[in-house]
Each structure stands twice: as structure tokens, then as C-alpha cells.
Amino acid sequence: MTQVPKAVCLTLVTEREICRRRAISRTTHWRDRQRADYPRPYKVGARGVRFSLEEVFDWVRTQRA
16 A cells, blocks of 8 residues: 655745744845755745745754754
């Protein structure tokens, strides 16, 4: 019997919200985004982008390890 994967529910937040929750500046967030291993943003609409809160905080935990 094949198991069906759980539904994935992402919490998508803006760049400003990421900065607020991590207590960093937008410049620091921009520097982090330049790294190849930083989570990719999700495109929302024509010009909007959002980041997965879970993916970003998982990335932060791996950087601290």
C-alpha cells in the first residue's frame, strides 16, 4: 500500500515580516538572499514575492549549527 504524503501548508510572509521576526535589517536579509543555499522566494502576482517562514527558519537553524 502506498502512503499518501501529508498536505503541505506553507506560511508565506513578506520580506519585511522575515526581517521583523529575525530582528535583522533589510540589508542583512538582502545579503543572506545572495547566498546560493538561501530558500527561494515564491512569486505571488506580477511583482510580489513571499518567503516560506518555515524554510527560512530551517535555513537559519542550519547556519547556526
